[in-house]
Amino acid sequence: MNRRAFLKSAGVGAILTGGGFALAQSGARRLPVIPMTDLTSGIDGRLTLALNPATHDFGNGVVSQTFGINNSYLGPVLRVKQGQTLPVDVVNGIDDVTTLHWHGLHIPGDVDGGPHQEIEPGDTWSPDVPVVQRASMNWFHSHTHGKTAQQTYKGLAGVMLVEDDASLSADLPKTYGVDDFTLVLQDKAFNSAGQMSYALTGEVFEDGFEGDTLVVNGAIAPVVQSVPAGLVRLRILNACNARFLALSMQTGPLSVIASDGGFLASTVEAESILMSPGERYEVLVDMNALETNTLEVNLDGAGGFFANLFGGNQTSAALTLTRNANQGFTGSMPERLANLGPPNREDAVVTRTFELEMDGDADLAALALAWGNYCGDGVMSINGQPMRMDRIDEEVRKGDTEIWRISVDDMLHPFHIHGCSFRILSQQGAPPPAYAQGWKDMVHVEEGWSEVLVRFEHDAPAHAPYMYHCHILEHEDCGMMGQFTVS
Numbered sequence: 001m002n003r004r005a006f007l008k009s010a011g012v013g014a015i016l017t018g019g020g021f022a023l024a025q026s027g028a029r030r031l032p033v034i035p036m037t038d039l040t041s042g043i044d045g046r047l048t049l050a051l052n053p054a055t056h057d058f059g060n061g062v063v064s065q066t067f068g069i070n071n072s073y074l075g076p077v078l079r080v081k082q083g084q085t086l087p088v089d090v091v092n093g094i095d096d097v098t099t100l101h102w103h104g105l106h107i108p109g110d111v112d113g114g115p116h117q118e119i120e121p122g123d124t125w126s127p128d129v130p131v132v133q134r135a136s137m138n139w140f141h142s143h144t145h146g147k148t149a150q151q152t153y154k155g156l157a158g159v160m161l162v163e164d165d166a167s168l169s170a171d172l173p174k175t176y177g178v179d180d181f182t183l184v185l186q187d188k189a190f191n192s193a194g195q196m197s198y199a200l201t202g203e204v205f206e207d208g209f210e211g212d213t214l215v216v217n218g219a220i221a222p223v224v225q226s227v228p229a230g231l232v233r234l235r236i237l238n239a240c241n242a243r244f245l246a247l248s249m250q251t252g253p254l255s256v257i258a259s260d261g262g263f264l265a266s267t268v269e270a271e272s273i274l275m276s277p278g279e280r281y282e283v284l285v286d287m288n289a290l291e292t293n294t295l296e297v298n299l300d301g302a303g304g305f306f307a308n309l310f311g312g313n314q315t316s317a318a319l320t321l322t323r324n325a326n327q328g329f330t331g332s333m334p335e336r337l338a339n340l341g342p343p344n345r346e347d348a349v350v351t352r353t354f355e356l357e358m359d360g361d362a363d364l365a366a367l368a369l370a371w372g373n374y375c376g377d378g379v380m381s382i383n384g385q386p387m388r389m390d391r392i393d394e395e396v397r398k399g400d401t402e403i404w405r406i407s408v409d410d411m412l413h414p415f416h417i418h419g420c421s422f423r424i425l426s427q428q429g430a431p432p433p434a435y436a437q438g439w440k441d442m443v444h445v446e447e448g449w450s451e452v453l454v455r456f457e458h459d460a461p462a463h464a465p466y467m468y469h470c471h472i473l474e475h476e477d478c479g480m481m482g483q484f485t486v487s
């Protein structure tokens with residue numbers, strides 16, 4: 001590590017983690033490589049995903065109470081191939097009702113894992129999940145009505161990588177844990193004893209939960225990873241409850257090759273990328289010429305008055321790559337990645353409008369104290385209606401191309417639609433950045449209209465509708481969500 005990198009990571013680590021943990025251990029922590037279940041060459045029997053209470057050390061030497069999926073925290077990385085059907089047994093071993101939603105998958109509503117597919121404690125949910133889409137990085141997480149924020153925060157989340165013939169034969173790094181890494185980025189709070197903590201307050205309802213400590217694959221940042229010379233691939237998920245993260249490299253721009261729903265048309269060089277909760281991006285890092293390079297994260301990526309006022313608006317080291325003596329992937333930075341033309345808004349036959357709203361006068365502190373699973377009418381809503389399990393808000397015709405226009409007037413919200421990938425026509429009234437012009441299932445909404453071009457190819461009946469919602473999980477729990485059918 002050179003002097004600049006050392007000073008940067010040491011200084012920021014101390015600010016972010018408090019409690020002295022980072023000072024004691026900074027620099028030594030290695031990137032945890034999440035165990036991968038590779039099913040691309042065939043699936044034998046059913047795959048068990050066991051959701052269980054667990055204990056986990058985030059790297060500060062203290063044991064925290066967590067949930068894990070076959071692990072002590074988070075789930076495995078599942079690697080599957082287009083054309084497969086994945087038979088899954090989701091076993092609910094936590095002492096509460098839960099669900100497991102496949103975020104980003106183009107699958108029918110009855111296997112989507114949304115709020116209608118509840119799994120009681122001790123029960124098993126056994127969907128056969130068809131994998132029909134192109135290569136893409138997806139994920140799975142709790143989507144339990146009113147409990148999504150707390151269950152996901154505690155660890156009910158994992159990554160699913162979809163490969164296809166093109167991605168398996170592409171000239172890209174793909175040796176998992178060597179030159180191909182999956183990174184799950186989260187912000188956490190730790191109490192004075194060093195244990196992961198979460199408390200629902202009025203402020204948390206308003207802004208979503210924000211921890212002050214960056215965690216990568218369940219380890220407190222910064223973490224380090226030794227890599228061979230050559231290109232290194234980072235597949236990155238923002239699994240924060242509410243934080244937008246601004247990503248950059250210490251040296252040089254980010255080379256972005258894929259977004260939520262698949263490869264970009266060509267590699268996009270970006271000084272930084274702003275990732276909302278729920279978003280995924282894949283980047284390549286060229287370790288031919290550099291001995292080290294560091295992925296940096298700004299926890300206050302969305303900016304704002306308080307971030308600037310209190311000096312929080314600075315980057316911290318997430319992951320430092322250090323080159324070892326081995327030679328890894330020898331290919332060069334790709335130019336063409338996928339056949340992907342610009343979206344054509346003339347294709348749309350239907351336009352729908354969604355206005356996200358928060359009631360600034362609501363007593364959120366009282367709601368937090370008495371929290372059940374419903375904020376009540378008029379606190380958080382879409383088109384004036386808070387989420388109701390027994391109300392279908394929109395009916396979509398299968399195969400139609402539609403424009404969904406989304407707006408809000410108070411703060412930056414990330415909007416997600418189930419069962420599809422879409423293209424962003426405009427984001428906050430402007431063209432999206434080049435790295436967000438490919439396949440997406442998340443769009444940022446603040447001032448001005450955000451518009452996406454979308455088509456649904458699978459059924460979602462009234463007993464198993466799809467959701468659209470804000471992906472600030474506390475907003476979603478509080479009612480900023482709606483339901484739609486596809487038939």
Ligand SMILES: [Cu+2]
Nearest residue numbers: 413470472475
């Ligand atoms: Cu929101």
